[in-house]
Amino acid sequence: MISRRLGSIAIGLALLGGTGANALLAPSAEADATTSRTYESLKNGSFEADAGWSSFAQGAGTEAAVSDLRASHGQRSLRIVDSSSSSAVGWASNAIRVDPGKQYTATALSYVASGHAPLLYLKFYDSAGRELDSTATSASTQRGEWRAFPAVSAWAPDGATHAQVVIYSLSNRTGTFFVDAVDLAPGANASLTANQYFHVQNDGSATPWGWYELDDARQAGSVVPDPTDAANGVLAIRPHVSTGDEWSGAVGTRFSASEAARYSLSMKALRQRGTPVMHAALRYYDRHGEVIGTDRSGIDVVPGRWQESSLTSLAPSGTVEAELIIGCTGTVRCDTLVDDVTVTPHWDTTFYAAPSALGSADGSTPESAADYRDDAFWQEVDAALETGTARVVLTDGQYDVATDDDALHLRGIGSDDHRLLVSGESRFGVVLTQRADLTTYVVQVRDVVNLTVENIHLTADGTYVTPSAFLITEDPTAGERTEGIIVRGISLTDMPGVKYSGVGVAGTVPSGPGVVDVVVDDGLFARGGSGAGYHHVYATRGATTVRVSESVLQDSAGTYVKLRDNVGDWVIEDNIFVSSGTWINNVQFIQWALYNTTEPGNEFFSPGPYRIAGNVFEAQEGWCAPQCRVMTLTARGYNPVDHDGVEWDHLLDPVKREILMDESEGNIETRRAVVRQNFNLALDDAHGISVTDNEYRNIDTLMTLWNTSDYGAPSQGGNGVYDLSNLFATYRDGL
Structure with missing residues (x-):
C-alpha cells in the first residue's frame, strides 16, 4: 500500500464537467455524461456505458478510452496506453457520497499487456472540492491475465463529503493495460447510520457529524x-x-x-x-x-x-x-x-445457489450450493421466510440460459413479515447469459412479496429473442400479489433481441390486483432492443408506485423509461440518460402513454404526484430526429373513463388546439388549465408532475403532448403534437 499525491493534477468536482443545472440547448463539454453531481455509488464500474468517468492529464504519447478489445466483465473495459516516459494519464470516477468516520474500500481488476502496472487511488474531498486524503495501490505486474488490484481501504476523514476512484499511470512509467470491474463500497463493518465512531466536525463546533x-x-x-x-x-x-x-x-x-x-x-x-x-x-x-x-x-x-x-x-x-x-x-x-x-x-438464514449443484446441494454452504433452477430449493427458502428473514447468495460464475427452464424463476415465494434477498456473491461476478431464443424471460419475479434482487449481470450471446430480460409480474389466477420488489445493482447490456423491456413491471389490472411498490436502483442499462417497442424500464398497466433511481441508462432502441396507463406515484430521480449516437436515431428518454383502442377507453392519467429530479439527459450533438425530448405524454384513441366513472375529453377541439399551440409567455396558465381539465395532469406542480434540478445536454424539448384520435376514434379537430416545455419553470430559467 502506498500513499501519494497526484502532484498538481486537480481531480475535484470542477473536472467532472457539467453545463449547469438548467443548461437547455447547451452542448456538452465532453463526450460522456460525467457530471458535477454526487451519487450514492460508483457508476459504470464495468465501462459498459459512456458515463460516470472523466479523463484527465492525457498528455502527448498517451491514450485512454473505453475499449472492446478485452473485458473481464461484459464487453468493454478501460484501455490506457502510456507510451511516454514524461506524461501521465488517468481516469477518475464520478463523485460518490461518503460519511466522515466511515471506512471505504475500492476494488478493481487489471490486465497488463506490456510495461508497468497502473495505480488505483481512493481520494476524499470536502464540499468545496478540496482533496483531504489520498491512498493508492499498484496492480500486479503479471502480464496476460486479469488480476485483482490489492484492495484500497481508507477512512473518510473529518469534513469529507465525497470520494473518487482514480485509475492512473505515472509520468515516469510506460505501459499498456486494461481495467475493469471497478467498485467502491463501505467497509465490512460500516454502519448504515453515519459516523459510527462520533468524529467531530472540523468547523469549530465540536459536534459529531451526523x-x-x-x-x-x-x-x-x-x-x-x-x-x-x-x-x-x-x-x-x-x-x-x-x-x-x-x-x-x-x-x-x-x-x-x-x-x-x-x-x-x-x-x-x-x-x-x-x-x-x-x-x-x-x-x-x-x-x-x-x-x-x-x-x-x-x-x-x-x-x-x-x-x-x-x-x-x-x-x-x-x-x-x-x-x-x-x-x-x-x-x-x-x-x-x-x-x-x-x-x-x-439475515436470519443464509442459503447458497450456483450454476449447478455442488456437494450435497442442500444450499447450506457455498461448497454445497443448490442448483439455482431447483424448485425444491426455492420452496425451502420460502419455508424459512415463515420464521425470519432470508438471504440467497448466488455464487460467482457463468449462468447459461439456453432454454426457458434455465431462467431464474422466483415465483410464489415471499412473506408479508420477512424480506428475502437474492444477491450475487460479488458486484460483477454473477452473469446470466442468454444463449438461445426464449419464450419466457431470463429472470422472472411473479407473485412475490418483499424481495430484493441485487448484483446480477444480464447479457446475450447474440441477437436472441426474449419478450423481456427481467420481468416483474403477477398471475391473476393464483390469488397472490406482487409487492415490495427492489432491483438493485443490476446491469443489462448488449441484448438486442429483447422485444419489450430490460426490466418490465407488468400488472394484470383489472383481472389482478396489480404490481405495487417497485424500485429499480443503481442499475446499468446499455444497448438494448432493436425496435421502438423496447424500453430499458417499462412499467405498464397495473403497476403502481414505481421508482427508477441512481441508474445509468444508455442507448435504448425505444423510449428509455416508459410508463403506460395509470401508473401511480412514479419517481425518476438521480439517473444518467445517455444517447451515444451509435444506436437507433430516436431520442425520447421518458414516455407516459395511453392507448385507448375501444370506446370508451380504459387507460387514463392520474393526477400524481410524480417527480423527475436530479437526472442528467444527454444526447449526441446532431443525432436527434426530429427532436431530442426528455418526456412525451401520449394520448391515442378514444376518450377514457377512469375508475371513478369520470370521462376525460382527450379528443380536443380546434379551440383547445389553438390554446395549446400558443406558446407565448402570457398563455402559460391557460395552457396548463387545458392539460389539467382534459388530461387530469397538473404540470410543474408538487402535486402533479414536477421537473426539477436536472441537467440537459443537446436537448431541445423538455416535454411534448402527442394527442391523436386513433383506432377508429373520430377526430374533433385537435390532433397534434404540442410542445409543453415552457409550462415548466426549470425550462424557462434555462433559456
Whole structure:
C-alpha cells in the first residue's frame, strides 16, 4: 500500500464537467455524461456505458478510452496506453457520497499487456472540492491475465463529503493495460447510520457529524464528544432531566431501509452515573416522511467499564427510511458514554445457489450450493421466510440460459413479515447469459412479496429473442400479489433481441390486483432492443408506485423509461440518460402513454404526484430526429373513463388546439388549465408532475403532448403534437 499525491493534477468536482443545472440547448463539454453531481455509488464500474468517468492529464504519447478489445466483465473495459516516459494519464470516477468516520474500500481488476502496472487511488474531498486524503495501490505486474488490484481501504476523514476512484499511470512509467470491474463500497463493518465512531466536525463546533439532539429542531446540544475518552471520538449523552416518557438523547441521520427487513444494532456503552438503563430505538418512516413505527429496547449499562450490547429490529410495512435513537427516558438523570454504534442488515438464514449443484446441494454452504433452477430449493427458502428473514447468495460464475427452464424463476415465494434477498456473491461476478431464443424471460419475479434482487449481470450471446430480460409480474389466477420488489445493482447490456423491456413491471389490472411498490436502483442499462417497442424500464398497466433511481441508462432502441396507463406515484430521480449516437436515431428518454383502442377507453392519467429530479439527459450533438425530448405524454384513441366513472375529453377541439399551440409567455396558465381539465395532469406542480434540478445536454424539448384520435376514434379537430416545455419553470430559467 502506498500513499501519494497526484502532484498538481486537480481531480475535484470542477473536472467532472457539467453545463449547469438548467443548461437547455447547451452542448456538452465532453463526450460522456460525467457530471458535477454526487451519487450514492460508483457508476459504470464495468465501462459498459459512456458515463460516470472523466479523463484527465492525457498528455502527448498517451491514450485512454473505453475499449472492446478485452473485458473481464461484459464487453468493454478501460484501455490506457502510456507510451511516454514524461506524461501521465488517468481516469477518475464520478463523485460518490461518503460519511466522515466511515471506512471505504475500492476494488478493481487489471490486465497488463506490456510495461508497468497502473495505480488505483481512493481520494476524499470536502464540499468545496478540496482533496483531504489520498491512498493508492499498484496492480500486479503479471502480464496476460486479469488480476485483482490489492484492495484500497481508507477512512473518510473529518469534513469529507465525497470520494473518487482514480485509475492512473505515472509520468515516469510506460505501459499498456486494461481495467475493469471497478467498485467502491463501505467497509465490512460500516454502519448504515453515519459516523459510527462520533468524529467531530472540523468547523469549530465540536459536534459529531451526523448526530443531533433529540428534538424537533435537530440542533446540536447535549451531543458532544467526551474529553476523557476520545480515542474513537466518543459520544457523551448528558440528557436533561425529563418527565414521563419523554426521550432525551441523540438521533442519527436517516438511512435507506426496506420493509420486512431485519436490522441489527450493536454498540459499546459505559455508565458514569445515573440510571442503569438506557434505551436504543430504530424509528421507521414511510415514503411520505411519516413515522410508522418505533422499535425501542432497554439496555442495562454497568458502571465503570465499557460493555457491548446488541439488539435486532424488524422494519414494518411501508418502510423506506429509518433512524437510530440513543438516550434515556423518565425522570432519572443518566450519564452514559456511547461509542462504535453500528446498524447493519441482519439475515436470519443464509442459503447458497450456483450454476449447478455442488456437494450435497442442500444450499447450506457455498461448497454445497443448490442448483439455482431447483424448485425444491426455492420452496425451502420460502419455508424459512415463515420464521425470519432470508438471504440467497448466488455464487460467482457463468449462468447459461439456453432454454426457458434455465431462467431464474422466483415465483410464489415471499412473506408479508420477512424480506428475502437474492444477491450475487460479488458486484460483477454473477452473469446470466442468454444463449438461445426464449419464450419466457431470463429472470422472472411473479407473485412475490418483499424481495430484493441485487448484483446480477444480464447479457446475450447474440441477437436472441426474449419478450423481456427481467420481468416483474403477477398471475391473476393464483390469488397472490406482487409487492415490495427492489432491483438493485443490476446491469443489462448488449441484448438486442429483447422485444419489450430490460426490466418490465407488468400488472394484470383489472383481472389482478396489480404490481405495487417497485424500485429499480443503481442499475446499468446499455444497448438494448432493436425496435421502438423496447424500453430499458417499462412499467405498464397495473403497476403502481414505481421508482427508477441512481441508474445509468444508455442507448435504448425505444423510449428509455416508459410508463403506460395509470401508473401511480412514479419517481425518476438521480439517473444518467445517455444517447451515444451509435444506436437507433430516436431520442425520447421518458414516455407516459395511453392507448385507448375501444370506446370508451380504459387507460387514463392520474393526477400524481410524480417527480423527475436530479437526472442528467444527454444526447449526441446532431443525432436527434426530429427532436431530442426528455418526456412525451401520449394520448391515442378514444376518450377514457377512469375508475371513478369520470370521462376525460382527450379528443380536443380546434379551440383547445389553438390554446395549446400558443406558446407565448402570457398563455402559460391557460395552457396548463387545458392539460389539467382534459388530461387530469397538473404540470410543474408538487402535486402533479414536477421537473426539477436536472441537467440537459443537446436537448431541445423538455416535454411534448402527442394527442391523436386513433383506432377508429373520430377526430374533433385537435390532433397534434404540442410542445409543453415552457409550462415548466426549470425550462424557462434555462433559456
